Amino acid sequence: MSTLPRYDAEQIERSLQDYWEQHQRFKAQENLDKEKFYCLAMFPYPSGQLHMGHVRNYTLGDLIARAERMRGKNVLQPIGWDAFGLPAENAALQHQVAPSDWTFQNIEHMRNQLKRLGMAYDWDREITTCTPEYYRWEQWFFIQLFKRGLVYKKTSLVNWDPVDHTVLANEQVIDGRGWRSNALIERREISQWFLKITAYADELLDSLEDLNHWPQEVRTMQAHWIGRSKGAQIIFAIEDSKDILEVFSTRLDTLAGVTYLAIAADHPFAKKISAHHKALQDFKEACKHQQTAEAELATMEKKGLFTGHYALHPLSGERLPIWVANFVIMDYGTGALMAVPAHDERDFEFAQKYDLPIKAVVLPANGSTWDFNSKPFVEKGTVQAPLSCQGLSSEQAYQSLLNTLSQSHQALEKINYRLRDWGISRQRYWGTPIPMVNCLACGSVPVAEKDLPVLLPTGITLTKPQSPLKDLPEFLNTPCPNCHQPAQRETDTFDTFVESSWYYARYASYNQHQAMLDGRAKYWTPVDQYIGGIEHAVLHLLYARFFHKALRDLGLLNSDEPFTRLLTQGMVLKDGSKMSKSKGNTVDPAILLKQYGADTMRLFIIFAAPPTASLEWSDSGIAGSHRFLLRLWEQAHKSQLHLSQVEIDPLQKFKETTNIRYDLHLIVQQVSHDYERQQFNTLVSGAMKILNLLEKENLARQTDAQKHFLSEGFSLLLRILAPITPHISAFLWTELGYPGSILDAPWPKVDPEALKRDEIALVVQINGKLKATLQVPAQSDQKSIEALILENTHLAKHLKGQAIQKVIYVPNRLINFVVEVSHV
RNA sequence: GCCCGGGUGGCGGAAUAGGUAGACGCAAGGGACUUAAAAUCCCUCGGGAAAAUUUCCCGUGCCGGUUCGACUCCGGCUCCGGGCACCA
Numbered sequence: 001m002s003t004l005p006r007y008d009a010e011q012i013e014r015s016l017q018d019y020w021e022q023h024q025r026f027k028a029q030e031n032l033d034k035e036k037f038y039c040l041a042m043f044p045y046p047s048g049q050l051h052m053g054h055v056r057n058y059t060l061g062d063l064i065a066r067a068e069r070m071r072g073k074n075v076l077q078p079i080g081w082d083a084f085g086l087p088a089e090n091a092a093l094q095h096q097v098a099p100s101d102w103t104f105q106n107i108e109h110m111r112n113q114l115k116r117l118g119m120a121y122d123w124d125r126e127i128t129t130c131t132p133e134y135y136r137w138e139q140w141f142f143i144q145l146f147k148r149g150l151v152y153k154k155t156s157l158v159n160w161d162p163v164d165h166t167v168l169a170n171e172q173v174i175d176g177r178g179w180r181s182n183a184l185i186e187r188r189e190i191s192q193w194f195l196k197i198t199a200y201a202d203e204l205l206d207s208l209e210d211l212n213h214w215p216q217e218v219r220t221m222q223a224h225w226i227g228r229s230k231g232a233q234i235i236f237a238i239e240d241s242k243d244i245l246e247v248f249s250t251r252l253d254t255l256a257g258v259t260y261l262a263i264a265a266d267h268p269f270a271k272k273i274s275a276h277h278k279a280l281q282d283f284k285e286a287c288k289h290q291q292t293a294e295a296e297l298a299t300m301e302k303k304g305l306f307t308g309h310y311a312l313h314p315l316s317g318e319r320l321p322i323w324v325a326n327f328v329i330m331d332y333g334t335g336a337l338m339a340v341p342a343h344d345e346r347d348f349e350f351a352q353k354y355d356l357p358i359k360a361v362v363l364p365a366n367g368s369t370w371d372f373n374s375k376p377f378v379e380k381g382t383v384q385a386p387l388s389c390q391g392l393s394s395e396q397a398y399q400s401l402l403n404t405l406s407q408s409h410q411a412l413e414k415i416n417y418r419l420r421d422w423g424i425s426r427q428r429y430w431g432t433p434i435p436m437v438n439c440l441a442c443g444s445v446p447v448a449e450k451d452l453p454v455l456l457p458t459g460i461t462l463t464k465p466q467s468p469l470k471d472l473p474e475f476l477n478t479p480c481p482n483c484h485q486p487a488q489r490e491t492d493t494f495d496t497f498v499e500s501s502w503y504y505a506r507y508a509s510y511n512q513h514q515a516m517l518d519g520r521a522k523y524w525t526p527v528d529q530y531i532g533g534i535e536h537a538v539l540h541l542l543y544a545r546f547f548h549k550a551l552r553d554l555g556l557l558n559s560d561e562p563f564t565r566l567l568t569q570g571m572v573l574k575d576g577s578k579m580s581k582s583k584g585n586t587v588d589p590a591i592l593l594k595q596y597g598a599d600t601m602r603l604f605i606i607f608a609a610p611p612t613a614s615l616e617w618s619d620s621g622i623a624g625s626h627r628f629l630l631r632l633w634e635q636a637h638k639s640q641l642h643l644s645q646v647e648i649d650p651l652q653k654f655k656e657t658t659n660i661r662y663d664l665h666l667i668v669q670q671v672s673h674d675y676e677r678q679q680f681n682t683l684v685s686g687a688m689k690i691l692n693l694l695e696k697e698n699l700a701r702q703t704d705a706q707k708h709f710l711s712e713g714f715s716l717l718l719r720i721l722a723p724i725t726p727h728i729s730a731f732l733w734t735e736l737g738y739p740g741s742i743l744d745a746p747w748p749k750v751d752p753e754a755l756k757r758d759e760i761a762l763v764v765q766i767n768g769k770l771k772a773t774l775q776v777p778a779q780s781d782q783k784s785i786e787a788l789i790l791e792n793t794h795l796a797k798h799l800k801g802q803a804i805q806k807v808i809y810v811p812n813r814l815i816n817f818v819v820e821v822s823h824v
Numbered sequence: 825g826c827c828c829g830g831g832u833g834g835c836g837g838a839a840u841a842g843g844u845a846g847a848c849g850c851a852a853g854g855g856a857c858u859u860a861a862a863a864u865c866c867c868u869c870g871g872g873a874a875a876a877u878u879u880c881c882c883g884u885g886c887c888g889g890u891u892c893g894a895c896u897c898c899g900g901c902u903c904c905g906g907g908c909a910c911c912a
Contacts, residue, residue: 042912044912045911045912047912082912085911085912086910086911086912087911087912158910159910167910168910169910169911170908170909170910170911171910171911172910172911215829217828217829218828220827220828221827221828221829221906221907224826224827224828225827225907225908225909227827292909292910293908293909293910294825294826294908294909295825295826295907295908297825298825298826298908299825299826300825345825346825419909420909422909423909423910425910426910427910428910495910496910496911496912497909497910497912500912533906533912534828534829534905534906534907535906535907535912536907536912537828537906537907538827538828538907538908538909539907539908539909539912540912570830570905570906571905571906573905578905607836607837607848607849608836608837608849609836609837610837610838612829613830613837614830614905614906615836616835616836616837618835618836618850618851620835620850620851621835621836621849621850621851623850624849624850624851625849627849628849670840673840674840677840679838679840681836681837681838681848682837682838682847682848684848684849685837685838685847685848685849686848687848688848688849689847689848692848761844763843763844765843765844765892765893767892767893768843768891768892768893768894769893770844773844794879805892806892807892808843808892808893810843813843814843814844814893816843816892816893817892818892818893
């Protein structure tokens with residue numbers, strides 16, 4: 001008895017990884033003979049350590065990339081680093097390291113970790129967004145957008161920390177206070193750059209319909225985010241004033257129910273009247289300490305103050321009190337709203353709190369009554385007022401009032417969007433400098449394209465939370481590109497979502513130094529398969545879609561959407577909650593990699609849950625996955641001797657193994673289907689089932705039929721596993737003497753002959769409840785089945801004395817007898 | 825608060841188009857091997873009742889509906905998760 005060689009995962013994996021790298025097995029080239037397949041997992045932020053979420057993301061991507069290669073595609077799978085961002089500045093302050101040094105060290109470490117996982121990346125195309133080679137083209141693109149009128153400046157609100165003198169991100173505001181200073185934050189208006197994503201709102205919404213291979217939930221979320229609605233912009237005159245208030249409402253039918261108006265604390269009218277209004281000044285001061293996040297606005301206590309002024313109802317001329325309300329924000333819409341407490345939840349609560357009138361004007365269409373003192377009626381119905389609309393449906397009243405009011409120029413139909421333009425200015429250091437110059441004479445002027453990139457000074461160690469760029473004269477001072485007089489650079493940097501909105505295209509033109517993109521980007525884009533966390537469902541994916549369309553309109557790309565197929569992976573949990581350092585429930589991939597190897601880790605993370613579901617980490621689960629690979633190793637080696645002697649003749653049929661080949665190919669069929677629908681966890685179940693079959697047959701392995709079966713079985717099994725556990729599969733493929741490299745072996749195919757059956761198991765039900773399963777000839781007709789059942793004593797007993805009312809027969813599947821229930 | 829998901833044994837999960845609920849694995853219990861342990865292999869494994877392998881009842885978060893038949897479709901709830909525009 002010869003002893004089995006030991007399964008040394010690390011040795012096998014490292015040597016194969018070296019071999020693949022030396023022979024550039026994953027280098028992508030444009031090839032018009034093969035269908036291209038661009039597979040991309042969202043690139044990581046280089047936080048320093050690979051975590052389980054990364055392992056999951058990149059294993060899923062690698063699985064698909066490798067499988068598509070086996071399916072004959074010309075595959076591109078690149079990787080890079082989303083390297084600008086807040087954590088580098090935090091680390092810099094904490095550890096006194098330059099953000100650039102910290103970032104590049106992290107990248108170095110994480111690159112090694114990814115390589116050790118055996119990902120089939122084309123490393124030549126590695127992109128790092130904090131390098132000038134990358135961000136110069138982002139600056140160039142920004143200038144193109146500027147030239148096309150898609151960039152503008154306006155003031156908007158930020159969280160201001162009055163102690164640290166810096167703008168805080170939403171996540172840095174904890175219970176209304178700065179995370180470092182603990183100071184009560186203030187809402188501050190500052191001037192910022194915006195990209196006109198709203199110019200593409202219609203297309204972004206309408207083309208969602210074409211994204212057939214995106215999860216419906218993501219499309220729904222984006223559609224709601226864009227929030228296109230038709231409504232009326234209505235003008236309310238203000239009593240004893242030339243000023244007017246403009247509001248937008250989709251429910252013009254409730255106009256007669258307006259009992260007050262609410263405006264933002266920083267609405268121009270509120271500003272105007274606050275000069276001699278102490279209470280209003282105090283109220284505005286209090287509003288300053290509110291946060292800007294929408295979740296905050298929605299859940300905080302709703303407060304208001306009567307301004308003492310009245311607006312006039314456009315229909316009746318009735319006096320409507322104008323209130324200032326803390327939940328109305330100048331950044332959204334017109335900063336003013338008409339309140340209809342009888343027909344709106346929030347208006348109702350506010351009216352109850354401040355004892356404002358509730359005036360019902362719409363009733364349920366079915367004629368039922370409604371208690372307007374307990375809750376508002378928010379649906380559409382039958383309109384009661386004004387008189388001219390009495391009895392009309394909400395829709396009819398809307399049209400009627402719109403006609404009337406637009407004739408008198410008091411209203412205008414308008415398409416409104418919930419989507420707001422994208423504010424891209426950040427008052428941060430570690431980001432792409434915004435390529436603009438502020439000149440006293442010429443205003444904001446873009447940097448000349450020949451002077452790009454505007455380099456971000458590196459090697460700077462931060463000493464305080466504010467951006468150092470303002471304090472660097474050599475960065476700040478520059479002649480105006482227009483009049484050449486002394487001027488100053490913009491010191492704000494881009495939102496890091498800007499980098500992640502076009503990186504997928506740059507991978508194609510990674511070494512192009514004369515242009516942002518070239519023809520190769522048109523060849524490779526759109527990405528055929530994009531993989532990333534569901535948390536990016538709206539923002540990142542919407543911004544990237546916007547950029548793609550803008551790049552198309554510049555002629556740089558020729559498709560309408562960046563990502564054809566989207567897979568949103570679930571989170572990795574431990575003990576029911578998200579792995580995080582603060583909870584102390586992290587699992588370090590590096591330790592497991594050392595203990596079990598890359599294949600085990602990849603296998604477990606694919607097996608443990610379907611890709612879109614959250615994945616509960618299990619230490620014993622990963623041990624089980626390792627055990628499976630050990631069994632595979634053992635069984636493969638046990639059969640090795642025999643396989644080399646087998647002459648494989650695929651046309652040869654063996655009666656002896658008909659049944660087991662049926663089982664085998666049924667699994668292969670299931671596995672193929674599971675790959676198509678991206679349910680990869682059952683791909684692993686299938687592989688396990690095949691190994692169970694092979695193990696049984698391996699005990700005997702004497703006849704030609706059995707040898708043939710083993711040869712076929714291992715060939716299928718190893719190819720199914722190759723995208724998931726590439727190292728052990730490649731190694732055993734060669735050990736067992738299969739031809740060529742498994743990297744290029746074809747994806748398994750079902751033998752339809754093996755699936756032909758003479759007999760099938762038919763389910764017998766009575767009143768929908770399972771009573772038996774019968775082996776019957778395939779394609780039997782109903783009559784012969786019924787006859788068969790009456791011969792069966794057990795079943796006949798059930799049917800005896802029952803009045804059969806109906807028989808449902810689904811051929812090759814089930815027969816259901818519907819009988820009258822004889823007793824209660 | 826609003827928008828979008830999810831809830832199936834002790835655990836992770838399976839059930840492809842409304843047709844056998846619990847595949848595959850983990851844990852647990854029992855057994856074999858061993859001086860012993862580990863490893864490995866075999867058996868059992870949703871709950872209850874009767875019972876020789878079988879039979880009956882209950883069971884997919886909760887309540888209700890559609891259907892010959894519902895984990896699957898519809899209505900209402902509940903709990904958990906994701907997003908809410910400056911975390912990425």
